[in-house]
Amino acid sequence: MSPPPLPPTPVLETERLILRPVRMADAPAIQRRFAQWDVVRWLHATVPWPYPDDGAEEHLRRCLDEEAKGAKSHWAITLKGAQDDCLGLIDLWPYDGETRDNRGFWLDPEYWGRGLMTEAAERVTEYAFETLGWTELYLNNAEGNAGSHRIKEKQGAVIVDRSPHAYVGGEAMRVTWRLTREAWRARRQGSS
Numbered sequence: 001m002s003p004p005p006l007p008p009t010p011v012l013e014t015e016r017l018i019l020r021p022v023r024m025a026d027a028p029a030i031q032r033r034f035a036q037w038d039v040v041r042w043l044h045a046t047v048p049w050p051y052p053d054d055g056a057e058e059h060l061r062r063c064l065d066e067e068a069k070g071a072k073s074h075w076a077i078t079l080k081g082a083q084d085d086c087l088g089l090i091d092l093w094p095y096d097g098e099t100r101d102n103r104g105f106w107l108d109p110e111y112w113g114r115g116l117m118t119e120a121a122e123r124v125t126e127y128a129f130e131t132l133g134w135t136e137l138y139l140n141n142a143e144g145n146a147g148s149h150r151i152k153e154k155q156g157a158v159i160v161d162r163s164p165h166a167y168v169g170g171e172a173m174r175v176t177w178r179l180t181r182e183a184w185r186a187r188r189q190g191s192s
């Protein structure tokens with residue numbers, strides 16, 4: 001089943017962030033911020049490591065191609081007032097009926113622990129549920145990836161599977177979550 005193409009990736013705003021579509025000019029920042037062991041260790045083993053010198057350019061070319069086809073949305077995470085500096089990425093793509101995985105994200109460790117990815121994930125989730133009209137998201141993380149795990153938990157997702165998976169840092173258990181629009185809305189209403 002091939003899902004319908006996504007609309008062009010919009011600029012999304014949060015309290016502290018502007019999430020904007022990625023561009024080739026983000027390559028130097030991504031090369032510098034992404035190529036760190038703490039960032040890649042819990043990512044899919046398909047991520048090349050050691051990271052090649054043209055890794056960010058190559059990745060961005062793929063992102064822009066997916067954007068052009070409406071297959072995925074790729075946002076650069078930027079602080080308000082510093083929108084040229086890409087601190088990390090957050091990506092969203094539709095369920096194809098097979099692969100239970102709809103979102104990816106990473107952030108430069110310099111900015112971890114300030115709630116920034118929770119803020120980005122909440123806004124992108126709102127876009128998926130309230131603008132695109134999706135009713136559920138499947139999300140994944142390695143069991144040992146406490147930060148990523150916690151974000152799903154905070155969003156109201158529920159664990160639906162555990163299975164071994166190949167990560168850059170080696171084989172580990174992968175946790176698969178399902179976040180329904182219903183549960184997400186109920187949690188938001190409860191916390192407002």
Ligand SMILES: CC(C)(COP(=O)(O)OP(=O)(O)OC[C@H]1O[C@@H](n2cnc3c(N)ncnc32)[C@H](O)[C@@H]1OP(=O)(O)O)[C@@H](O)C(=O)NCCC(=O)NCCS
Nearest residue numbers: 039105106107112113114115116117118141146147148150
């Ligand atoms: C996962 C990642 C995006 C989190 O970004 P972040 O901006 O630090 O996340 P937030 O601050 O919004 O939230 C992280 C939550 O996890 C918690 N957390 C982080 N590390 C933790 C740890 N070692 N043990 C327990 N909780 C932890 C934080 O306390 C916070 O929860 P809280 O709000 O209840 O206190 C970031 O660590 C990252 O880029 N990792 C590398 C890439 C990656 O693994 N991507 C995800 C692949 S599935």
